Amino acid sequence: MNRKLSIIGAPMDLGQNRRGVDMGPSALRYAGVIERLERLEYDIEDLGDVHIPRPNRKEEQESHLRNLKEVAEGNENLAETVDQVVTSGRFPLIIGGDHSIAIGSLAGIAKHYDNLGVIWYDAHGDLNTGDSSPSGNIHGMPLAVSLGIGHERLTNIHGFEPKIKPENIVIIGARSLDEGEKQLIKEKGIRVYTMHEIDRMGMPEVIKESVEYLKDRTDGVHLSLDLDGLDPNEAPGVGTPVMGGMSYRESHLAMEMFAEANFITSAEFVEVNPILDEKNKTATVAVGLMGSLFGENLK
Numbered sequence: 348m349n350r351k352l353s354i355i356g357a358p359m360d361l362g363q364n365r366r367g368v369d370m371g372p373s374a375l376r377y378a379g380v381i382e383r384l385e386r387l388e389y390d391i392e393d394l395g396d397v398h399i400p401r402p403n404r405k406e407e408q409e410s411h412l413r414n415l416k417e418v419a420e421g422n423e424n425l426a427e428t429v430d431q432v433v434t435s436g437r438f439p440l441i442i443g444g445d446h447s448i449a450i451g452s453l454a455g456i457a458k459h460y461d462n463l464g465v466i467w468y469d470a471h472g473d474l475n476t477g478d479s480s481p482s483g484n485i486h487g488m489p490l491a492v493s494l495g496i497g498h499e500r501l502t503n504i505h506g507f508e509p510k511i512k513p514e515n516i517v518i519i520g521a522r523s524l525d526e527g528e529k530q531l532i533k534e535k536g537i538r539v540y541t542m543h544e545i546d547r548m549g550m551p552e553v554i555k556e557s558v559e560y561l562k563d564r565t566d567g568v569h570l571s572l573d574l575d576g577l578d579p580n581e582a583p584g585v586g587t588p589v590m591g592g593m594s595y596r597e598s599h600l601a602m603e604m605f606a607e608a609n610f611i612t613s614a615e616f617v618e619v620n621p622i623l624d625e626k627n628k629t630a631t632v633a634v635g636l637m638g639s640l641f642g643e644n645l646k
């Protein structure tokens with residue numbers, strides 16, 4: 348693993364409709380992310396938070412994609428910062444913020460790879476388009492957007508598209524997929540391990556297969572971890588909880604196996620909402636997972 352790490356906060360809450368997730372970066376810093384990773388002998392630089400514009404309350408929404416303009420602008424800013432971090436040879440660790448920030452993260456990272464792999468650890472597919480979305484919330488769209496599917500203002504962020512290819516994606520933990528998302532998964536042949544597969548195969552086998560699948564076909568792998576992938580009993584501070592998720596222990600095992608495989612080249616942790624949390628529990632869980640991802644257990 349790259350020993351030089353840059354932390355980038357993305358205080359975005361405009362990709363969905365529950366306030367508070369913009370305080371995610373603070374909650375994660377408060378839960379000790381920097382100290383935790385410094386102990387592992389990383390060279391850490393905290394770049395602070397990228398600018399996310401505030402919506403003009405009086406202005407009419409120009410599209411049924413909620414806060415399209417501001418989400419797009421915030422993600423342009425994030426893409427620029429992430430791009431610079433990768434250019435300088437450092438590992439970008441992005442802390443959110445709602446999951447719409449994956450649009451900017453992937454935009455900044457994918458420019459540097461021919462075949463960027465993506466692990467989408469999430470209860471959801473986030474594969475909606477404006478047409479298929481039941482909510483109009485952009486945090487339900489970033490994976491589709493990164494495939495070049497969706498509103499132009501989003502797909503073209505950072506000036507190119509698509510960012511990723513369907514065969515380089517693995518979704519882990521899905522248990523709430525909308526109809527349009529299921530169709531897209533079939534049509535594009537996206538690899539998905541739903542909770543059903545995780546229960547049947549067990550987490551070790553799911554992660555082993557995922558690593559093998561991505562290892563030969565990609566030249567870098569981005570981990571996009573939505574805290575709602577975990578069971579809401581263990582990670583309650585999220586805006587769209589879905590029962591029956593991956594456990595704390597399964598998630599640590601997954602992170603440890605990624606660390607062993609030594610193939611993750613960028614990561615983001617999203618959807619921590621301290622207002623909905625219980626005494627910063629979810630942020631603390633997230634920081635623990637980062638510890639495992641960055642090799643606590645290999646020391």
Ligand SMILES: NC(=[NH2+])NCCC[C@H](N)C(=O)O
Binds near residue numbers: 481482483484486
């Ligand atoms: N990143 C997330 N938590 N996404 C939840 C998306 C929920 C639902 N599929 C939607 O499109 O609205």
Ligand SMILES: [Mn+2]
Binds near residue numbers: 471
């Ligand atoms: Mn989710």
Ligand SMILES: [Mn+2]
Binds near residue numbers: 469
């Ligand atoms: Mn998500």
